[in-house]
Amino acid sequence: MRGKKSLNGNGMDAPDVIIIGAGIAGASLGYELSLTHRVLMLEREAHPGMHATGRSAAIFSEIYGNAIVRGLSRASRSFLFDPPAGFASAPLVGPRATLFIAPRDQIPSLHAMRGDADVIAGTRPMTAVEAVACVPILRPDYVMEALFESGASDIDVNGLHQGFLSGFKARGSALVCNVNIERLKREGMFWVVQTPGVRYQAPVIVNAAGAWADEVARLAHVPSAGIQPKRRTVVLVDAPQEHDIRNWPLVIDADETFYFKPDAGRILLTPADETPTPPCDAHPDEMDMALAVERFETATTMTVRRIVHKWAGLRSFAPDRTPVVGFAPRVQGFFWLAGQGGYGMQTSSAMARCAAALIRGEDLPEDIKAQGVSTQAISPARFATART
Ligand SMILES: Cc1cc2nc3c(=O)[nH]c(=O)nc-3n(C[C@H](O)[C@H](O)[C@H](O)COP(=O)(O)OP(=O)(O)OC[C@H]3O[C@@H](n4cnc5c(N)ncnc54)[C@H](O)[C@@H]3O)c2cc1C
Incomplete structure (x- = not known):
């Protein structure tokens, strides 16, 4: 000691x-x-x-991960939201809700999520019309149903x-x-x-x-x-000029095949890839970057004209x-x-x-x-x- x-x-x-x-x-x-x-x-x-x-993408969500991960996240909430005096000069978290969307083929996945007690407690169902009102670049003919988690946050x-x-x-x-x-x-x-x-x-x-x-x-x-380290690719693209994106939620599809969120005036997006990789200084793969853009453009009315920044990182998992x-x-x-x-x-x-x-x-x-x-x-x- x-x-x-x-x-x-x-x-x-x-x-x-x-x-x-x-x-x-x-x-x-x-x-x-x-x-x-x-x-x-x-x-x-x-x-x-x-x-x-x-x-990292810097998100706090109490309905992400398995039951043990969620328990550890809930038990970390008070520290993140109310850290000890002097720990940091600014708040460690900022508002960032999460919007789970389902295109037609992911409706069963969204319904399966809605059968989970944590999801029931932490989200409210949204109609497609409400989801598009919340994030106006979403295509009305893409989003069929949605779930809104207001208690999620960005982490500094x-x-x-x-x-x-x-x-x-x-x-x-x-x-x-x-x-x-x-x-x-x-x-x-x-x-x-x-x-x-x-x-x-x-x-x-x-x-x-x-x-x-x-x-x-x-x-x-x-x-x-x-x-096992698994690579995840991230790209930053320009935000649409006609919208104030600051208060948009993170938008993720029910099968987690992509997500996007506001990030310092731009849009951060990822194809939510999990490519098994030996431990290394990870770099983004061109194919994964293209997938991120394609999935984003399919779900939204946006056309990505340039990638402003890109990176990849390793998320490392035990078998369970x-x-x-x-x-x-x-x-x-x-x-x-x-x-x-x-x-x-x-x-x-x-x-x-x-x-x-x-x-x-x-x-x-x-x-x-x-x-x-x-x-x-x-x-x-x-x-x-x-x-x-
Ligand atoms: C794209 C992406 C998005 C993510 N989004 C989120 C999110 O939204 N929310 C969330 O909670 N988490 C998120 N994560 C996960 C989170 O970033 C990781 O779980 C976390 O950073 C792991 O921390 P770590 O300290 O274990 O690993 P690391 O940050 O990798 O630290 C390990 C350190 O060990 C050092 N090291 C390795 N070998 C040796 C050695 N032999 N000798 C000395 N030093 C060594 C390395 O240099 C490294 O600095 C995301 C991750 C990625 C990649």
Whole structure:
């Protein structure tokens, strides 16, 4: 537990925990855990947030993802909507409803959604006429039925990530960037992290390496959790000049084959692709960009004249699309915080509190358990039989 030892230029002398990866997962856990532990965070890139965290669509929706993801999102709401004093200089969320639309062939999918208790509680049905009034570029002959989720929001991803990192540092912990881990080995009581110039060690190591989580496990000779990175492509296009788009909702079709939303005066759109990809600095694929434009033009009266900006990022999933949080079975001191999929922002606060509690040897926080999240449901042990 926490002692008072000095920091040095390469981190700290004797951390209790080393976190690998300084995206939203590593940063949020670092923030929570540094209340009680001396934490050292190691990031391979020159700056944290270069991968999935810096490339997200920044949406909070309590009806997105499976039951565990939704529970983690609900349990993160109070932090995002009412963060601790001094955490951020501006609100972390802004209004952004979600409009689910169904063309004729997706009406059964929209009806299936309406059979879900969370969806019933969190949305109201809209007629096609109301949907088109809400987003006037939608084609009246395309939208047949709709659902409106008023409780969704935009997340200020940079504000959230920087808030976690600043709080983490203010609590006496340290971040080291440009770290190239060559070897990761348990030696007696410690995990030893060998880099070209420096050797770090701590009793507990946290794998928060996003798309590289399975690679980090391999380096440590820990069985894989089957984390699969999947590429998602995003393009920004010009907004229609005749409309004020600022208050438009995010529009998504019931089968999630595309979505679009206002983004800083432009329209962000994606074909909602999920292409399995090895961990990498992801780049958009021309075909996926074309698909995004085609689906957008089919659903709306817009013609896309130019793509202003484009990017792609990796959303990394465990086989059951539930995050992986907990100590690896039968391996001392190796902790997983991975598989955040497309929900890593909206679940970050609750995931970090779960991980911090488990590392401290405590039960999950009561408010998170009350949302239906259990240690077993998120534990890496659920893959142990299949993969060891
Ligand atoms: C297009 C897109 C849209 C999305 N939309 C949303 C959304 O609307 N809402 C939402 O909640 N989520 C969304 N997400 C998901 C969200 O962005 C991710 O779940 C989240 O960013 C994952 O965070 P992470 O910290 O696990 O991963 P990352 O941000 O990728 O961080 C992992 C870090 O680990 C580092 N690392 C890897 N290997 C090593 C190593 N060996 N040594 C040191 N460091 C290492 C990497 O450099 C990286 O910085 C979206 C993602 C994408 C790509």
